[in-house]
Amino acid sequence: MQNLLKAMAAGEVVVYPTETLYALGCDATNAAACDKVMQIKGRTAAKPLPLIIGGVDMLGLVTDDRPSALLQLASAFWPGPLSILVRALPGLPSNLSDDDGYTSVRWSGHPFASELSRRLRRPIVATSANLGGEAPVALPEDLSPQLMEMVGAAYVDPPWPKGGKPSTVIRVLGATRLEVLRDGAVSVKKLCDKGFSVTIAEPA
Template sequence: MQSLIKALNNGETVVYPTETLYALGCDGTNAEACDKVISIKARAADKPLPLIIGGVDMLGLVTNDRPAVLQQLASSFWPGPLSILVKALPSLPSALSDEQGYTSVRWSGHPFASELSKRMRKPVVATSANMSGRPPAALPEDLDPELLALAGAAYLDPPWPKGGKASTVIRVLEFNRLEVIREGAVSVKMLCDKGFSVSIARVE
């Protein structure tokens, strides 16, 4: 843990486990570090980087949004693999937000990932630890050696990610209406079972 915190504080990138897959991340408040993540992955610059936090109490580090439905979603699915689009604070790096100023955030259900953010007292970038176009990894042996070599530090000990689908990404529309941008580990049925009205985003 300490080696990753040191790397993050020094503006470096790190590889660490989340509840679903291994992530490549950095200090989510450091613009240069965010650019490093994009460069290492060869990720499209216009594709916002997602964030994780270590608790609902850390939401204020990411957004001023506080709709009741956000609290309901957090109570139902956090900590866990549900990423929610929120209006990002203007002080956060532009690499985290889309053209409308929205970024995605979740309270990670993995104890290491959650604790990492807590100890940093900052949101941490959590994009899949793979070069763009290559498969994501849920086991240490599946991680790309090239990516590991470029990262400043890595945590590869158990508990490992569970694998399977990545986090589900949703947008809050109004009241209890949600739009699913990417269906992942949290299914549409699971959202509906909690009383939310769900639509699927159209892929253009």
């Protein structure tokens, strides 16, 4: 872990496991490092970079939002693969948020990813560790050699990602209303079982 922390502190990009897939990330407060992630992925400004944190107590590093639905969802599904849109703090890099100022954040359910954020004491970018046009991966042997040459450090030891669907991405519409922006590891049924009314966003 120390080599990843050192790399991120130096503004470099790293590869690390999450509960679902391998992630490409960096210190989310470092604008130049976030730019490097965007360049490696070939990602446009229309697709903001998602974030992970290492606990609910770190939400204040990402947002001032504290709606009751957010806290209820965090209590029910965090740590785990549920990414929630929140209004980003104004000081965060612009490529973390959409045109309305929202970014997605989750407390990762993977012990390494969570501890990485806690030890850095900052949110971490968590986009899938693959080059543009390639599939996300959950096994270390499937990581692109070209991608690995572009990063400052990587952690590929167990526990490995579980694979399957990526995190579910949701927007809070009200006290009991949600919009699913990306169907993922947390099913609509599980959200509804917690008392929420759920709608599915139209494809972009």
